[in-house]
Amino acid sequence: MKVILLGAPGAGKGTVAKLLTDYDGSVQISTGDILRVAVKAGTPVGKQAKAYMDAGGLVPDSIIMQIMEARLQEPDCAKGFILDGFPRTIPQSEELKALLGKLAIKLDMVANLVVPREVILDRLTTRRTCSNSSCQEIYNVKTNPPNADGTCKKCGKPTIQRDDETEEAILNRLEVYTEKTAPLIDFYRKEGMVKDVTSLDLKEIVEDITKALEK
Ligand code: AMP
Numbered sequence: 001m002k003v004i005l006l007g008a009p010g011a012g013k014g015t016v017a018k019l020l021t022d023y024d025g026s027v028q029i030s031t032g033d034i035l036r037v038a039v040k041a042g043t044p045v046g047k048q049a050k051a052y053m054d055a056g057g058l059v060p061d062s063i064i065m066q067i068m069e070a071r072l073q074e075p076d077c078a079k080g081f082i083l084d085g086f087p088r089t090i091p092q093s094e095e096l097k098a099l100l101g102k103l104a105i106k107l108d109m110v111a112n113l114v115v116p117r118e119v120i121l122d123r124l125t126t127r128r129t130c131s132n133s134s135c136q137e138i139y140n141v142k143t144n145p146p147n148a149d150g151t152c153k154k155c156g157k158p159t160i161q162r163d164d165e166t167e168e169a170i171l172n173r174l175e176v177y178t179e180k181t182a183p184l185i186d187f188y189r190k191e192g193m194v195k196d197v198t199s200l201d202l203k204e205i206v207e208d209i210t211k212a213l214e215k
Contacts, residue, residue, distance in 0.1 A: 001026050001080045004087070006184060006194075007113030009153065009173045010112060010120040010127070014138050016113065017084040026080030029071055031064055031088075035134045036162075054163045056172035056178060058195055061091045069099055074207045088181045093188070110188040111209050114198045117174070124170045132157035 001025060005013040017028040035053060038046030045067070049059045068086060071077070086091040100107065123140065130137040130152040137154045139146045146152055146159040164173065188194045195212045199205050 001082065001109045003081075003213075004083045004107065004110045004188070004193075005085075005113065006110055006188070007115065007183070008117075008120050008177045008181075009170070010124040011113040011115045012123075012202065013084045013113060015202060016205055016209070017082040018138075019202065020209065021080050023206070023210055024080060026082055027076050028082050028084055029068075029077075029086070030084040030183075031059075031067060031086040032067055032084075033136050034067055034071070035059060036136070040133050054169065055163050056169035056176065059091055061095070064088075065095050065099075068096070072099065072103060072105070087184060088179075090183055090187060093184050107193060108144070108213055109195055109209070110193040111212075112185055112194050112196050113205065114195060114196055115200065117198065120174065121170070124165060124173075125167070127161070128159040129162055130155060130157055131160045138182060169206060 001020065003026075005017055007013050014028075014030060014032075017030065020026065022164050035046070035049045035156060039050045039053065040046070045063060048063060052059045064086065072081070087096050126141045126143075128139040128146055128150075130139075130146075132152065132155050135152060135155045135157065137152050137159075139152075139159055150159055151157060152159050157202070164170075185194060195209065197205050197208050199208060
C-alpha cells in the first residue's frame, strides 16, 4: 500500500502505521522517528532539528524533503509505505507530489484520523515511548502500559516521556497542527484521495483502512 496518514499529534498515526505494516509488508516511514534517531546520534540534521522539535515546532521543509527524497528511494519502499507525520505543510505536500511523479509512484489513499481534542490531550500526556532508537515502541500508562518497572515489553530498554511532551510543547504542537497541517486535508480532498476514519478503536481503524484499500 502507498498511504499517507493524516491526523493531529496523538491521533494514533504511529500505532496505526505499525499495525498496517503487518497487513502487506509495507514499511512505516515516520519523519518524527527518523529525526529522533538523528538527534540522539548528534548528526548535522539532528543538531539542526533538535530545538524546533523540543519546542513543538516544525523542522524546516528543506530538511524534511532532503530526508524523504532519499528515504522513498530505498529498496524497502518498493513493496509500499505508510507515511506517518509527513507531509505536514502545504509546501511538503506539493513537493511530495512532484517527487512521487518523478519516481512514478501512485498514492493509494490519504487516511485522515479524526480524534476529539480532549482524547488527544489525554493521550499525549499519558504516552510513553521506548528510548531505544531502533525500537521506539509506543505505550500509554493507562491503556497499554510498559512493564511495571517502566521498561519496554519488546526490547527491555527504559520507556520515556518525549522532550516534546511537556504541556507547553503539546499545546504548541496542536496549534501548529491546526495552522500548518490541517489544511492538507482539503488539499488531498480536492484530489479525491481522502478517507476519513472516525473510530477510536485501533482494530476498527485498521479494518476501515484496509477495506477501503481493497475496494
Ligand atoms: P512526531 O513524532 O510525528 O510527532 O514528530 C515529532 C516532531 O518532529 C514534530 O513535532 C516536529 O518538530 C518534527 N517533525 C516530524 N515530522 C515533520 C515534518 N514532516 N515536518 C516538519 N517537522 C516534522
